[in-house]
Amino acid sequence: MTERLQIQNLYKIFSAAPEAALQILANGGDKNTVFDKLGAVVGLNNVSLNVPQGAMYMVMGLSGSGKSTLARCINRLNEPSAGKILLDGRDIVSLKEEELREVRRTRISMVFQHFALLPNKRVIENVEFGLKLRGVSPADRRRRAEEVLSVVGLARWGYHFPHELSGGMRQRVGLARALATDADILIMDEAFSALDPLIRTEMQDELLRLQRTLNKTILFITHDFQEALKLGTRIAIMSEGELVREGTPQSIVLEPGSDYVAAFTREIDRARLFDARSVMREAAPILRSERGILVGGAEAGDPGFVLDGEGRILGALDSTALGHARQSGEIGTPSSDYVSVPENAKLIEVARSYRNGAPMAVIDEDGRLVGTLGVGELLSRMSSTSPKTASAGDRHV
Amino acid sequence: MFKADDLAIFPIDSWIQQGVSWVALNLRPLFLAIKWPVEGLLSLNDTVLHAIPFPVFVVGFTLLAWRLATPGIAAFSAISLVVVAMLGVWNEAMTTLSLISTAIVFCAVIGIPMGIWCASSDRVWNVVRPILDIMQTTPSFVYLVPVVMLFGVGTVPGEVAVVTAAAPPLIRFTNLGIRMVEHEIVEAGLAFGADKRQLLFEIQLPLAIPTILGGLNQTVLTAMVLSVVVAMIGAEGLGLVVLQGLGRLDVGRAAVGGIAIVLLAMVLDRVTQKLAEPKRGGATRTSLFATVMRLVKGGRPEEPAATAIAAKQAL
Numbered sequence: 001m002t003e004r005l006q007i008q009n010l011y012k013i014f015s016a017a018p019e020a021a022l023q024i025l026a027n028g029g030d031k032n033t034v035f036d037k038l039g040a041v042v043g044l045n046n047v048s049l050n051v052p053q054g055a056m057y058m059v060m061g062l063s064g065s066g067k068s069t070l071a072r073c074i075n076r077l078n079e080p081s082a083g084k085i086l087l088d089g090r091d092i093v094s095l096k097e098e099e100l101r102e103v104r105r106t107r108i109s110m111v112f113q114h115f116a117l118l119p120n121k122r123v124i125e126n127v128e129f130g131l132k133l134r135g136v137s138p139a140d141r142r143r144r145a146e147e148v149l150s151v152v153g154l155a156r157w158g159y160h161f162p163h164e165l166s167g168g169m170r171q172r173v174g175l176a177r178a179l180a181t182d183a184d185i186l187i188m189d190e191a192f193s194a195l196d197p198l199i200r201t202e203m204q205d206e207l208l209r210l211q212r213t214l215n216k217t218i219l220f221i222t223h224d225f226q227e228a229l230k231l232g233t234r235i236a237i238m239s240e241g242e243l244v245r246e247g248t249p250q251s252i253v254l255e256p257g258s259d260y261v262a263a264f265t266r267e268i269d270r271a272r273l274f275d276a277r278s279v280m281r282e283a284a285p286i287l288r289s290e291r292g293i294l295v296g297g298a299e300a301g302d303p304g305f306v307l308d309g310e311g312r313i314l315g316a317l318d319s320t321a322l323g324h325a326r327q328s329g330e331i332g333t334p335s336s337d338y339v340s341v342p343e344n345a346k347l348i349e350v351a352r353s354y355r356n357g358a359p360m361a362v363i364d365e366d367g368r369l370v371g372t373l374g375v376g377e378l379l380s381r382m383s384s385t386s387p388k389t390a391s392a393g394d395r396h397v
Numbered sequence: 398m399f400k401a402d403d404l405a406i407f408p409i410d411s412w413i414q415q416g417v418s419w420v421a422l423n424l425r426p427l428f429l430a431i432k433w434p435v436e437g438l439l440s441l442n443d444t445v446l447h448a449i450p451f452p453v454f455v456v457g458f459t460l461l462a463w464r465l466a467t468p469g470i471a472a473f474s475a476i477s478l479v480v481v482a483m484l485g486v487w488n489e490a491m492t493t494l495s496l497i498s499t500a501i502v503f504c505a506v507i508g509i510p511m512g513i514w515c516a517s518s519d520r521v522w523n524v525v526r527p528i529l530d531i532m533q534t535t536p537s538f539v540y541l542v543p544v545v546m547l548f549g550v551g552t553v554p555g556e557v558a559v560v561t562a563a564a565p566p567l568i569r570f571t572n573l574g575i576r577m578v579e580h581e582i583v584e585a586g587l588a589f590g591a592d593k594r595q596l597l598f599e600i601q602l603p604l605a606i607p608t609i610l611g612g613l614n615q616t617v618l619t620a621m622v623l624s625v626v627v628a629m630i631g632a633e634g635l636g637l638v639v640l641q642g643l644g645r646l647d648v649g650r651a652a653v654g655g656i657a658i659v660l661l662a663m664v665l666d667r668v669t670q671k672l673a674e675p676k677r678g679g680a681t682r683t684s685l686f687a688t689v690m691r692l693v694k695g696g697r698p699e700e701p702a703a704t705a706i707a708a709k710q711a712l
């Protein structure tokens with residue numbers, strides 16, 4: 001994956017003369033020192049992060065944490081005080097007005113918390129808005145707007161006014177407006193926060209569905225950790241203008257790294273967050289014979305599986321049969337009483353497919369065995385906070 | 398004891414007197430240049446309004462009121478205009494109306510761009526605002542003295558005074574309307590790459606229109622008041638009727654002028670006020686249509702969630 005958006009040492013000071021504040025921060029002062037000495041508010045304090053192409057990158061934080069400021073720095077609705085924002089390697093911060101307008105029209109679009117639709121324009125005219133600003137001909141932009149409206153499921157509502165639509169539908173219009181420009185980067189600023197819970201869940205599912213086909217790079221701002229876990233491929237947690245934790249949802253829950261982050265992760269429903277892959281044990285080959293390859297865990301009581309040459313499961317051996325096989329070097333008749341779960345199945349689904357006594361195998365999308373799963377690991381992961389090894393690429397700040 | 402009068406008195410009055418005299422003497426071409434378009438438009442409006450036959454005007458104005466406001470206001474307008482005619486001051490009323498309509502044009506041409514400029518910069522607004530405060534709190538006949546010195550007496554200098562006094566509300570409301578546009582919508586405009594001109598014409602002005610029309614209503618009423626007051630510097634119209642009544646201690650004549658002024662003012666106020674209110678009519682019609690559509694599809698019209706369901710069913 002390539003890095004589409006790189007934010008490097010970004011600062012935002014809300015002050016006419018940010019230099020003095022930057023100096024204090026550079027000398028190790030913090031947000032409060034700056035406020036006490038200069039009366040200036042530090043919005044962002046040395047934030048660096050990378051957003052890969054196709055990511056659903058969640059920026060999570062409570063109000064005042066600087067998350068919206070960060071989002072607004074990317075399309076420069078807020079001017080950064082220092083630092084770089086690289087869009088495909090090109091620095092947005094140093095763009096001239098003309099170039100910035102071009103970037104806003106073609107590369108980065110935005111969805112707003114309170115929809116920000118024009119109340120005096122019909123839905124379809126709202127969707128056309130970005131194209132109109134860019135100077136696309138009326139016929140072309142109308143065609144494009146109709147396309148996008150049907151993508152978000154509002155094909156029949158184009159000629160209504162925004163006030164005739166429900167909140168969820170209005171935000172679909174906001175989304176359609178952002179999609180219509182074909183910008184590959186989408187900034188969603190608390191896009192679902194103003195919606196009621198049922199509609200919010202519906203919109204989240206809709207966004208996940210759309211993202212599968214659109215493959216945009218999405219920067220999603222939210223104060224809702226559940227939302228961040230549900231949607232995010234990566235999450236950045238902000239507090240007091242600083243980035244406090246960054247990583248994949250599963251790794252953040254496994255290793256919060258600070259009490260501040262732990263406060264969010266404590267009440268998380270782990271069964272719906274973790275997948276089979278994260279708790280499975282790798283199965284090592286034990287024996288090869290004409291029956292196939294026998295693999296199994298090292299510990300006593302672990303089941304074994306007999307695989308064909310491709311790695312697909314032929315059958316299972318219980319611990320007695322496995323012990324026998326280890327001693328004799330002969331693989332007995334494998335039993336077909338076992339359960340296999342896909343590696344990306346959430347633990348709740350794994351638990352549902354569990355059958356008493358049947359060994360569990362974790363398979364990849366081609367049906368090849370990748371690991372085995374014990375009830376013990378399943379239960380401890382679903383309940384405990386004890387850390388296992390975090391996946392690679394994590395960062396503690 | 399120390400008295401207020403013992404203080405040295407600033408000769409402000411003579412300073413201003415000298416200043417205005419100097420301006421009147423040396424900047425004469427400038428004031429002639431200002432006077433010229435005012436005179437042109439005023440005489441055009443005056444000629445047209447007097448040329449329209451009385452019944453045609455009443456019917457035309459009533460239809461206009463119907464279109465812009467409500468049938469009730471249209472009926473009220475028709476009755477008021479007939480009463481004004483029956484009072485025997487129709488010609489004077491038309492002169493006053495030409496003063497007002499000319500003032501509206503000039504106020505719009507000056508006031509709206511000025512308001513846009515004020516909204517675009519805090520520095521400009523900080524300078525303009527106290528000037529507007531002074532203009533709006535100064536008693537209106539105080540304007541008359543410098544106007545007489547700079548433009549002379551008569552209907553055209555009167556018109557200059559009317560425009561000067563009536564423009565401030567429009568500047569104020571235009572500025573306010575643009576500044577009140579929801580911040581997030583302005584941000585949306587910028588985020589999608591609007592330049593200054595697009596931001597103004599696509600977002601700020603359209604959304605500020607209800608407020609600007611509210612300012613127009615204020616401007617019309619101020620123009621109405623001033624068009625009466627300027628009778629004191631020789632402007633014709635309904636004000637002159639009152640002034641003549643006053644001069645001759647003819648209470649009846651003064652009252653006739655007064656009643657006509659009140660009726661005309663009420664008609665203009667009601668019509669322009671309706672203009673400023675958000676148009677409920679259009680909105681109700683479309684949502685009525687939407688309601689029918691929803692009923693056809695079996696959704697429940699009173700719940701917004703039902704619209705979402707209807708939309709899903711439509712997929």
